[in-house]
Amino acid sequence: QVQLQESGPGLVKPSGTLSLTCAVSGGSISSSNWWSWIRQPPGKGLEWIGEIYHSGSTNYNPSLKSRVTISVDKSKNQFSLKLSSVTAADTAVYYCARNEGSGQKAYWYFDLWGRGTLVTVSS
């Protein structure tokens, strides 16, 4: 069965760049699914960051778009997140997830999630 695993530094300095990778196992990242990054600040709700297709097509949350880059490495069966110019407000648990649903994006949901990784922005 398909599993997702996030990895990356747990501590990033303010104004630096947060970099995370999501490894896909038990299945191919080149399936018909899109793949997303979602975050959750401590004690708060969920925020969708963006998504990518294996072709490299991406969509980003407008509130983060200027700072976010999501990329895919099909040879390693993984996708990655880069968030630049981070501040303490970017401290959160970051999840990768698989988009599911047929047809239009209006019907998409997240059927598979990684365990999440806590990234703290602090000097």
Place this chain on the structure above:
Amino acid sequence: QSVLTQPPSVSGAPGQRVTISCTGSSSNIGAGCDVHWYRQLPGTAPKLLIYGNNNRPSGVPDRFSGSKSGTSASLAITGLQAEDEADYYCQSYDSSLSGSVFGGGTKLTVL
């Protein structure tokens, strides 16, 4: 401030029925976009509970049901059990933002 609005908390006694509301707008739920629900236990990742407004993934008991009307949706839980104590989130797609949006989450307490 979340695009979808949920009550911060709800509670109920074991065996009772509770509902959690999710209010959106004409650019998401009211536009015909599906609503999905997730349950999150402390320290764990969210787990899909209801998809496509009222469909349960395999393994989710029929005590959980979803509905949608106009610009709102609801999650109903019947026969409340202690293990249902968790945070619940609704999610949909917003055409103005061109992306997925979540509710702020509702903490369910089983009394």
